[in-house]
Amino acid sequence: MTAILSSTPTAPTPRRSRFRPRGFVWLVLRQHRATLIVLLLLLVAELFQLGLLGFLLRKDADVRALRDLCAGGGYECVERWSPAADFRAGYGDALHFNGLLVQYVPLLAGLFTAGPMVARELESGTWRLAWTQSVPPSRWLAAKLAVPVVLVLVGVSLMAALYTWCWTAVPTELLPGQRWYDSFGMLGPMPVADALCGVALGALAALMTRRTVPAMVLTLVAYGTVRSALGFVRPYLWPRTRTVSLGMPGYPNDGTWVLERGMLTRSGERLSEDVCGVGVSPERCLATHNADRWYLDHHPPADHWPLAWLEAGILVALAALAAWAAARWMRRLVP
Amino acid sequence: MTDLTYVPGGTAVEAAGLGVKHRRSWALRDCSFRIPTGRVCALVGPNGAGKSTLLSVIAGLRRPETGRLEVLGGSAGGPGTRPRVAYLPQDKPLYPQFTVDDTLRMGRELNPGRWDQAAAERLVREGNLPRHARVGALSSGQRTRVALALAFGKRPDLLLLDEPMADLDPLVRHETTAALMAEAAEHATTIVLASHVLSELDGVCDYLLLLGDGRIRLAGEVEDLIGVHRVVVGRHEEPGLPRAFGAHTVVSARTTGRQLTAVLRPEGPVAGQWETSEPTLEDLLLAHLRAPGVPPLLTPSAEPRSGRAAA
Numbered sequence: 001m002t003a004i005l006s007s008t009p010t011a012p013t014p015r016r017s018r019f020r021p022r023g024f025v026w027l028v029l030r031q032h033r034a035t036l037i038v039l040l041l042l043l044v045a046e047l048f049q050l051g052l053l054g055f056l057l058r059k060d061a062d063v064r065a066l067r068d069l070c071a072g073g074g075y076e077c078v079e080r081w082s083p084a085a086d087f088r089a090g091y092g093d094a095l096h097f098n099g100l101l102v103q104y105v106p107l108l109a110g111l112f113t114a115g116p117m118v119a120r121e122l123e124s125g126t127w128r129l130a131w132t133q134s135v136p137p138s139r140w141l142a143a144k145l146a147v148p149v150v151l152v153l154v155g156v157s158l159m160a161a162l163y164t165w166c167w168t169a170v171p172t173e174l175l176p177g178q179r180w181y182d183s184f185g186m187l188g189p190m191p192v193a194d195a196l197c198g199v200a201l202g203a204l205a206a207l208m209t210r211r212t213v214p215a216m217v218l219t220l221v222a223y224g225t226v227r228s229a230l231g232f233v234r235p236y237l238w239p240r241t242r243t244v245s246l247g248m249p250g251y252p253n254d255g256t257w258v259l260e261r262g263m264l265t266r267s268g269e270r271l272s273e274d275v276c277g278v279g280v281s282p283e284r285c286l287a288t289h290n291a292d293r294w295y296l297d298h299h300p301p302a303d304h305w306p307l308a309w310l311e312a313g314i315l316v317a318l319a320a321l322a323a324w325a326a327a328r329w330m331r332r333l334v335p
Numbered sequence: 336m337t338d339l340t341y342v343p344g345g346t347a348v349e350a351a352g353l354g355v356k357h358r359r360s361w362a363l364r365d366c367s368f369r370i371p372t373g374r375v376c377a378l379v380g381p382n383g384a385g386k387s388t389l390l391s392v393i394a395g396l397r398r399p400e401t402g403r404l405e406v407l408g409g410s411a412g413g414p415g416t417r418p419r420v421a422y423l424p425q426d427k428p429l430y431p432q433f434t435v436d437d438t439l440r441m442g443r444e445l446n447p448g449r450w451d452q453a454a455a456e457r458l459v460r461e462g463n464l465p466r467h468a469r470v471g472a473l474s475s476g477q478r479t480r481v482a483l484a485l486a487f488g489k490r491p492d493l494l495l496l497d498e499p500m501a502d503l504d505p506l507v508r509h510e511t512t513a514a515l516m517a518e519a520a521e522h523a524t525t526i527v528l529a530s531h532v533l534s535e536l537d538g539v540c541d542y543l544l545l546l547g548d549g550r551i552r553l554a555g556e557v558e559d560l561i562g563v564h565r566v567v568v569g570r571h572e573e574p575g576l577p578r579a580f581g582a583h584t585v586v587s588a589r590t591t592g593r594q595l596t597a598v599l600r601p602e603g604p605v606a607g608q609w610e611t612s613e614p615t616l617e618d619l620l621l622a623h624l625r626a627p628g629v630p631p632l633l634t635p636s637a638e639p640r641s642g643r644a645a646a
Contacts, residue, residue, distance in 0.1 A: 023447070030437060131395075131396060132420070134445060334412055
C-alpha cells in the first residue's frame with residue numbers, strides 16, 4: 001500500500017534551459033557540489049579582499065606621493081622617508097601572502113583534479129558505473145577536465161588579474177622582494193597557465209596510478225619538475241640585453257633582472273665574477289686574462305610581459321600535451 | 336518464456352579464443368562460446384574462475400589480450416553496443432553521497448534517449464526506499480535495489496549481473512528474481528547472471544556457461560546439457576571404475592560403501608545393472624566443479640559461428 005501511496009510524484013520535468021549542465025558535466029558538478037560551493041565562497045572572499053587591497057594600495061601610494069618620493073631613489077627611500085616605511089610595513093605582508101596564494105592555487109587545482117576528482121573514482125570502483133552508461137567514457141574524462149578548466153579560467157584568471165592590478169600599484173623600490181622577476185609566477189597569465197598545466201597533469205597522473213594518494217604525489221612531483229625546469233630556462237626564453245662598460249657596473253634599481261655580471265677579454269671571451277670581480281684588481285685581470293671591460297647581462301623590465309606570455313604559452317602547450325596523453329591512456333584502458 | 340522471446344540466430348555474445356591477463360597469469364584463456372539472444376544465462380564457476388573478468392570484458396570495461404569478442408553484433412564497449420548493455424558489478428558501485436533521486440537522475444543524464452524513468456522508479460518504489468536518503472546510508476540490500484533500478488532504467492538488450500542477489504534476504508531475493516524475470520520476458524532482454532549460489536539458478540536460467548580455471552567447461556541450453564548427462568547408480572565392488580563405463584565420458588564418480596554414483600556423458604546405452612536418471616542442474620554443476628579434467632562440452636547453439644568470430 002505504501003508503495004502505491006508514495007507513487008504520486010512522477011519524474012520531475014527537466015528544466016530545458018540551454019545552459020543547464022548535462023551528462024557527465026552534471027555528474028561532476030553534483031559529485032563535488034559541496035566542495036564547489038565552498039570554493040566559490042572562498043573565491044568571492046579572496047576577490048573582495050584583493051579588490052580592497054588594490055584600492056587601499058593605490059589610494060595610499062597616491063596620497064603619500066610615494067611614487068614621486070621614491071622615483072629613482074632606490075632602497076634608501078624607505079630609510080629616508082617614514083611614509084615609505086609605513087607603506088612597506090602596512091602592505092608588504094598583505095601583498096606577499098596574497099601572492100603566495102595566487103602562486104599555489106594552480107598546484108591545489110592540480111592536486112584536486114588528480115585525487116578527489118579522477119583517482120578517487122578509479123580507486124573506489126565507481127568508474128565502472130560511470131563508464132558503462134550510454135555516454136562513452138571519453139566524455140567522462142572530458143568532463144573531469146572541463147569542469148576544473150572552466151573553474152580555473154574563471155577563478156584563477158580573476159585572482160591573477162586582481163593581484164596583478166594590486167602589484168602594479170606599488171612602486172617597485174618599496175617592496176624589493178616583489179619585483180617582477182621575483183613574483184613572476186603570480187603575475188599576468190602565469191597562474192592561469194600554471195593551473196591548466198596542473199589540472200591536465202593531475203588527470204594524467206590519476207589515470208596512470210588509479211590511486212588517490214599516489215596520484216596526488218605524482219602530480220606534485222610532475223608539477224614541481226615542470227615548474228623548476230621552466231625556472232631554469234626562463235632567462236633564456238627571450239633575448240637578454242648586454243651592456244658593456246669600462247668600470248664595474250652596479251646592480252640597477254629600476255627593476256632590471258640581472259642575470260650575469262663579469263669581465264670580457266679583448267678577444268670577447270667572458271670571465272665570470274669568481275675569476276675577475278670584487279677583490280681582484282683590474283690590473284691583474286688585465287695582466288693575467290687580458291680582460292678590460294665589464295659586461296652585465298640582464299632583462300630590462302620591458303622584458304617581463306614577453307617572458308611571461310612565452311612561458312605561459314609553454315605551460316599551456318604542456319597542458320594540452322598532458323590532456324592528449326590522458327585521452328590516449330583512456331583509450332588504452334577501455335575499448 | 337524463452338519460446339516467446341527467442342530470436343533464431345540472434346547472438347548476444349560470441350567469443351572466439353578470448354584471453355584476458357591479470358598481471359602475469361591468465362584470468363581467461365582461449366574461451367570460445369556463444370550466447371543467443373533472449374536467454375537467461377547462468378555464468379557459473381568456482382571463485383576465481385574468471386566470471387567477473389568475463390563480465391567486465393563483455394561490458395567493455397577492459398580489453399581482452401587475445402581472441403575476438405562480439406557483443407550484440409558489435410564490439411564490446413563500442414559506440415553502438417555500450418548503450419544497449421547494462422552491467423551490475425559484484426560490489427554494486429554507486430556514488431555514496433548521492434541520494435536515490437540523484438542516482439536515478441544520473442541514469443537519465445547519462446542515457447539520453449534510452450532512460451526509462453518509470454521502470455527505474457517502479458523498482459525503487461517496490462523496495463520502499465527513502466528517495467531522499469543518501470545512497471551511502473542505505474543497507475546493502477537497498478543499495479542493490481538502487482543499482483538494479485539503474486541497470487533496468489537503461490532498458491538494456493543485454494543485462495550483465497555479477498552475483499546480484501548475494502546480499503539480499505531470501506524474501507527480497509525471491510521478489511527481485513521475479514521482477515528480473517518479468518522484465519526480461521517483457522523486453523526480450525538477454526541476461527547473463529554470474530553466481531555460485533546454485534539454488535539461485537534452478538528454474539531461472541535456461542542457458543548455462545560453466546567456467547573453470549579461466550576456460551569454458553560447459554556451454555549451452557540447460558535442458559540439452561542435462562539431456563546428454565546421466566546419473567548412474569548401482570552396485571560396484573571392485574576397485575576402479577566399471578569396465579562398462581569405458582565407452583562413455585565419466586564426469587564424476589563416487590563410491591559410498593558398495594554403491595557407486597556417477598555422472599556420465601553416455602555415448603549409448605550403459606551396459607550392466609544400473610539405475611539411470613537425468614541429473615538436476617545442481618548435480619550437473621557439482622559434478623563438473625569436482626572434476627576439472629573432463630573435456631569441455633558445448634551444445635551446437637553455444638558454438639561460435641565460425642567464419643565471423645573464429646577467424
